[in-house]
Amino acid sequence: MFQTDYAQRVFTEVSERTPWEAEFLQAVREVLLSIEPVLKANPGLEDTAILERVVEPDRQIKFRVAWTDDAGRIRVNRGYRFEFNAAIGPYKGGLRFHSSVNASILKFLGFEQVFKNSLTGLWMGGGKGGSDFDTHGKSDAEVMRFCQAFMTELYRHIGPDTDVPAGDIGVGGREVGYLFGQYRRITNEFTGVLTGKGLDFGGSLARTEATGYGLCYYTQEVLRLLKKDSFDGKIVAVSGSGNVAIFAAEKATQLGGRVVTMSDSSGYVYDPEGIDVEAVKQIKLVDRGRMSAYVNTHPKATYVEGRRVWEVPCDIALPCATQNELDLSDAQGLIQAGVTLVAEGANMPTTPDAIEALRAAGVLFCPGKASNAGGVAVSGLEMAQDSQRLQWTFEQTDEKLQSIMKSIVANTLSAAERYGLGPDLFNGANIAGFERVVNAMTAQGVF
Ligand code: NDP
Numbered sequence: 001m002f003q004t005d006y007a008q009r010v011f012t013e014v015s016e017r018t019p020w021e022a023e024f025l026q027a028v029r030e031v032l033l034s035i036e037p038v039l040k041a042n043p044g045l046e047d048t049a050i051l052e053r054v055v056e057p058d059r060q061i062k063f064r065v066a067w068t069d070d071a072g073r074i075r076v077n078r079g080y081r082f083e084f085n086a087a088i089g090p091y092k093g094g095l096r097f098h099s100s101v102n103a104s105i106l107k108f109l110g111f112e113q114v115f116k117n118s119l120t121g122l123w124m125g126g127g128k129g130g131s132d133f134d135t136h137g138k139s140d141a142e143v144m145r146f147c148q149a150f151m152t153e154l155y156r157h158i159g160p161d162t163d164v165p166a167g168d169i170g171v172g173g174r175e176v177g178y179l180f181g182q183y184r185r186i187t188n189e190f191t192g193v194l195t196g197k198g199l200d201f202g203g204s205l206a207r208t209e210a211t212g213y214g215l216c217y218y219t220q221e222v223l224r225l226l227k228k229d230s231f232d233g234k235i236v237a238v239s240g241s242g243n244v245a246i247f248a249a250e251k252a253t254q255l256g257g258r259v260v261t262m263s264d265s266s267g268y269v270y271d272p273e274g275i276d277v278e279a280v281k282q283i284k285l286v287d288r289g290r291m292s293a294y295v296n297t298h299p300k301a302t303y304v305e306g307r308r309v310w311e312v313p314c315d316i317a318l319p320c321a322t323q324n325e326l327d328l329s330d331a332q333g334l335i336q337a338g339v340t341l342v343a344e345g346a347n348m349p350t351t352p353d354a355i356e357a358l359r360a361a362g363v364l365f366c367p368g369k370a371s372n373a374g375g376v377a378v379s380g381l382e383m384a385q386d387s388q389r390l391q392w393t394f395e396q397t398d399e400k401l402q403s404i405m406k407s408i409v410a411n412t413l414s415a416a417e418r419y420g421l422g423p424d425l426f427n428g429a430n431i432a433g434f435e436r437v438v439n440a441m442t443a444q445g446v447f
Pocket of ligand 1: 244264346372
């Protein structure tokens, strides 16, 4: 497993301290394994206890969220914010509202966010938060009352120069609007305290599209540099049908790919003619319905209940739903069907054994903390626009996004090259993200 005593010791200590935090341990293990070449080249790092400090959040906040449903019943959920590391900028990372949310999941997301934000080259530290509140089946009024109750506690911990949350699973434009409104009312301040805001009140053009578009720009650059190829004519499998999946499918189609699948947690749609993304937007974003409705208007498509998209043969796979949604047997199926590239739109969607199998089979594997960094990158650009009280055009923002995604690929490959790893996108991303944070922490003294 580990090649250095230092990484092994730190991983053992973290595992013994919180053995129940499975997702967090999975994320820590991946990063520690990847950055071992840095530890070997810099044995003095152990004396600075840098790993012990990097794996420990600056602060963890947990709170009660009491709100009233439409029937007048008082409900209670748990709210969280993990302020993980602010060495390179204010804490930055989304809020997730989903019944599966717990401390381990948010801690893993906050940890990943530190290195992802570092890769963007912008001044953003890492954090994550959320609640076990599920927006499915709730009325707009219930979602509003929940968001107001959530922000009534969260507001005291965040601020435009302290901690700037955004959306994630279950938190889209509607929720960000309610959260922002409550923050503004409580503080009597109009500041860029959240990103992903509406375009009429401090939002950035291209933020909604940014994660999915960025994923495709990253993939396009990897294909160009490492395969002298492009999306053109490729069969693409996308999982999920939320914010990331919809705009990944849209951009992949614009770049010449044929997206044949999309899904939700109930099942997937296969459309051999290419998914009609506008129809998916109508179902998921306007009607707030289920993917199964797609076949009502697209008779050549099929809906497969309770299964994952990875059984459909494809050239490019873009997992865009949730963590650990592509496992070893999915990876083996994809390899057998001839997949050439897997790029993560979701955070940690591929299990460690699946990553190993894909990489061993020569499949180009693009890790989420690099390939899905476009969303937070445009959040960083939204913060810049809010500070200036100016809004850039869609084209200006999209151009900056493209250039950030290209520079992430370049920095990743150059970090891998420096440690003699060849064109290793996976370890290169962890190393490049880690090095910037370590340099900043070292320069700022022990904390
Ligand atoms: P959304 O809530 O908009 O969409 C989530 C999608 O994933 C839905 O289709 C949902 O289906 C599906 N899904 C959720 N949980 C499961 C599950 N357990 N099994 C199968 N499908 C599931 O979220 P986003 O699109 O914003 O986020 C998707 C992923 O991308 C997450 O991992 C998130 O952390 C990551 N990400 C998001 C960014 C952003 O800017 N939004 C930025 C970077 C990463 P259903 O409706 O049935 O629940």
